[in-house]
Amino acid sequence: MRPVAVVGIGKTAFGAFADRDLRSLAVEAGQKCMADANVSPSKVEAFYLGNFAGPSFVGQNHLAPYIAGAMGITGVPCTRFEAACASSGSAFFHAVSAVGAGLYDVVLVGGVEKMTSQPTPKVTEILAGAGDMLGEGRAGATFPALFAMIARRHMYQYGTTREQMAAVAVKNHANGAKNPQAHMRKVITIEQALAGKPIAEPLTVFDCSLISDGAAAVLIAPLERAAEFTNKAAKILGIAQTSDQVALDQKDDITTFRAVQSAGEKAYKMAGVSPNDIQFAEVHDCFTIAEIIATEDLGFVKKGEGGPYAQQGCTALNGPRPVNTSGGLKAKGHPVGATGVGQICDVVVQIRGDAGERQIPRHSIGLAQNLGGSGATAVVTILGAA
Amino acid sequence: MRPVAVVGIGKTAFGAFADRDLRSLAVEAGQKCMADANVSPSKVEAFYLGNFAGPSFVGQNHLAPYIAGAMGITGVPCTRFEAACASSGSAFFHAVSAVGAGLYDVVLVGGVEKMTSQPTPKVTEILAGAGDMLGEGRAGATFPALFAMIARRHMYQYGTTREQMAAVAVKNHANGAKNPQAHMRKVITIEQALAGKPIAEPLTVFDCSLISDGAAAVLIAPLERAAEFTNKAAKILGIAQTSDQVALDQKDDITTFRAVQSAGEKAYKMAGVSPNDIQFAEVHDCFTIAEIIATEDLGFVKKGEGGPYAQQGCTALNGPRPVNTSGGLKAKGHPVGATGVGQICDVVVQIRGDAGERQIPRHSIGLAQNLGGSGATAVVTILGAA
Numbered sequence: 001m002r003p004v005a006v007v008g009i010g011k012t013a014f015g016a017f018a019d020r021d022l023r024s025l026a027v028e029a030g031q032k033c034m035a036d037a038n039v040s041p042s043k044v045e046a047f048y049l050g051n052f053a054g055p056s057f058v059g060q061n062h063l064a065p066y067i068a069g070a071m072g073i074t075g076v077p078c079t080r081f082e083a084a085c086a087s088s089g090s091a092f093f094h095a096v097s098a099v100g101a102g103l104y105d106v107v108l109v110g111g112v113e114k115m116t117s118q119p120t121p122k123v124t125e126i127l128a129g130a131g132d133m134l135g136e137g138r139a140g141a142t143f144p145a146l147f148a149m150i151a152r153r154h155m156y157q158y159g160t161t162r163e164q165m166a167a168v169a170v171k172n173h174a175n176g177a178k179n180p181q182a183h184m185r186k187v188i189t190i191e192q193a194l195a196g197k198p199i200a201e202p203l204t205v206f207d208c209s210l211i212s213d214g215a216a217a218v219l220i221a222p223l224e225r226a227a228e229f230t231n232k233a234a235k236i237l238g239i240a241q242t243s244d245q246v247a248l249d250q251k252d253d254i255t256t257f258r259a260v261q262s263a264g265e266k267a268y269k270m271a272g273v274s275p276n277d278i279q280f281a282e283v284h285d286c287f288t289i290a291e292i293i294a295t296e297d298l299g300f301v302k303k304g305e306g307g308p309y310a311q312q313g314c315t316a317l318n319g320p321r322p323v324n325t326s327g328g329l330k331a332k333g334h335p336v337g338a339t340g341v342g343q344i345c346d347v348v349v350q351i352r353g354d355a356g357e358r359q360i361p362r363h364s365i366g367l368a369q370n371l372g373g374s375g376a377t378a379v380v381t382i383l384g385a386a
Numbered sequence: 387m388r389p390v391a392v393v394g395i396g397k398t399a400f401g402a403f404a405d406r407d408l409r410s411l412a413v414e415a416g417q418k419c420m421a422d423a424n425v426s427p428s429k430v431e432a433f434y435l436g437n438f439a440g441p442s443f444v445g446q447n448h449l450a451p452y453i454a455g456a457m458g459i460t461g462v463p464c465t466r467f468e469a470a471c472a473s474s475g476s477a478f479f480h481a482v483s484a485v486g487a488g489l490y491d492v493v494l495v496g497g498v499e500k501m502t503s504q505p506t507p508k509v510t511e512i513l514a515g516a517g518d519m520l521g522e523g524r525a526g527a528t529f530p531a532l533f534a535m536i537a538r539r540h541m542y543q544y545g546t547t548r549e550q551m552a553a554v555a556v557k558n559h560a561n562g563a564k565n566p567q568a569h570m571r572k573v574i575t576i577e578q579a580l581a582g583k584p585i586a587e588p589l590t591v592f593d594c595s596l597i598s599d600g601a602a603a604v605l606i607a608p609l610e611r612a613a614e615f616t617n618k619a620a621k622i623l624g625i626a627q628t629s630d631q632v633a634l635d636q637k638d639d640i641t642t643f644r645a646v647q648s649a650g651e652k653a654y655k656m657a658g659v660s661p662n663d664i665q666f667a668e669v670h671d672c673f674t675i676a677e678i679i680a681t682e683d684l685g686f687v688k689k690g691e692g693g694p695y696a697q698q699g700c701t702a703l704n705g706p707r708p709v710n711t712s713g714g715l716k717a718k719g720h721p722v723g724a725t726g727v728g729q730i731c732d733v734v735v736q737i738r739g740d741a742g743e744r745q746i747p748r749h750s751i752g753l754a755q756n757l758g759g760s761g762a763t764a765v766v767t768i769l770g771a772a
Contacts, residue, residue, distance in 0.1 A: 021520065047629075055442050059523070061515035062470040065629040065762035069636065075648050078629040078763070079476050082466040084448040090465050094480065101487030129447035134407065137445070243433075243451040243464040250455065262461050376451035377464070 001100035007229035008037025008219035009345040014333030022114035029215035037219040037229040041072035045104040048095040050088025050111035051337035084130035089340025089370030089379030093241040112215035113335035130373035132247035148200035151289040164307030166193035168288035169206040176327025178358040183333030212333030216342035233386035238271030246376040257375035260297040267380040275299030279362040282343040284371035285328040340370035387486035393615035394423025394605035395731040400719030408500035415601035423605040423615040427458035431490040434481040436474025436497035437723035470516035475726025475756030475765030479627040498601035499721035516759035518633035534586035537675040544690030552579035554674035555592040562717025564744040569719030598719030602728035619772035624657030632762040643761035646683040653766040661685030665748040668729040670757035671714040726756035
């Protein structure tokens, strides 16, 4: 595979935007991205779109040509990818694979979700479709319930505490407060996090990510052509997508995500680096326990040590390995289909040194980890300064 | 790109199966396909799934790992592709591109839809999501209405008649009657077709494809490895996916599908053949007018001559260029997400000489054309005996 680079990025703010429709969000992100890379729509050779549930949230399907057409992109392959909360991570993986294999040179990858036009119980029901509806769904186990079970088991098996999970929330809220594009820019204390409204014991509202609207886009190209588009290219060092069973009861261990482990191993191998080389990461904190597990599954710490690692401040903005400097899904927001590509944008912003108030000092190699459902899809990407 | 072959095929019957869920259909097709290629799930390096609207029809999303896991396929990329009625055509295009580019060797491609568990008005509403819901959908223009407008304009511009459209229905019903896996196995007369219940003037119920449940799968591999799996491989000579605007009012001419034209041109070029070389085809007859337009856009006849071409029997089973020997979407059935891969299976069955009562004499090079919505996505594949 030839080396591939991210040569343009573009995001909308994440939030609840009553006056915006899905397409306008996706088009805004795509156009910002093309402007960032100084590229016209006619140069785009393929459009890869991640979207989880546009048809269920807003009734619109066939989204890739629908959005591409509005940006003036026609006559090329425009395709929607769905892999639950890893939808745009998956779109990005396939796009990078295609450019790496020489199928295309200039590819636009987008992700979008418009969630807030539905009432929360309906949103929860739609999200449950990322799990096993014939088993988990029929039993009423929505995602907060599934991750509550995961958290309980992690607490039982490794001594993880509610305080450690709350520490993740406090950190991500602090980071989100510094991110102008974050959905929630509110600093919280550990006491507030612990006293949050219960959602599914032991998870409080502060352990759960947000229901958001938003879109993100990146432009990728062969590294050798990157200079045509930008002097701030980021190189894709390693990338992998893998899968696991959807239903929790089909997994041998619910305190670990096998797909994250295997995608991580493949991405590290492709990049020729080890977990220790990763300076910072955007991980999929759909729930605070998921961030703790991610730091373990990605090899940042040993199994069971993710809780103390977070609590000790190791993943804070000023810690040795900052995690979710964007605020994460917890505070930046989680417009499901936009999250994977949004994470890539957030890693690239750090690599470029453009993260403003939340810029970290060591930012030459970062990782993004995007999770689908309760772990049936994982995409891990390692990016570095080009 | 290295040559790629279809080395295994598997389909469920298409029909209305009240006792079958979506996953069991997809698993049946996948397992039949792997058995056909004598391959175990552990050899599958990636799973590409086409599905249009599982979440809307049955509430289940995240379908690729959900189905793959049930077949024992985990730890590899499992991805769902959505491109309206071209969803599995798109999955197939991306899979062939990936194998052709050397990313994988052994890839399973599936397509599935479970439609009949919803009442017909709800099905029509879900299908409308493949069009522009903010424009066409808001105006109440469901797909029969959109294709009725297309038919009207084609009649006005080229003198196409209701009798010519009815001839397509009669032919496809005759072919479907010979296909043991077809949803509708009922021979009809031209009088019956013309006297059908009106759906959207000038289209009667006999001009419209069926609402079906069903699944299809193919296994692909590099041509050089085909003999490991089968002595009946079919070679992919050319393939392309392209896109156009979704909304009819954004197109300069609604009597032609630009995406079909451009995908056809690209596929012919890749295969090094001309339309005249195509001996038979499976085309996307979601409505009879769509088959007429397909024969024009693919260059089988000049623009405007598709109606007479059908009426003269040129596309009949015993005609010079049989079209939809399977019965087409009209009689075989149209489980939306299964249709694209189903067409590939149907072309391969002819190439293998395994089509039984509907086997045609000249079957060494065939074409499949899969259409999304009212033409915003098109996938064209040309297959030949290996």
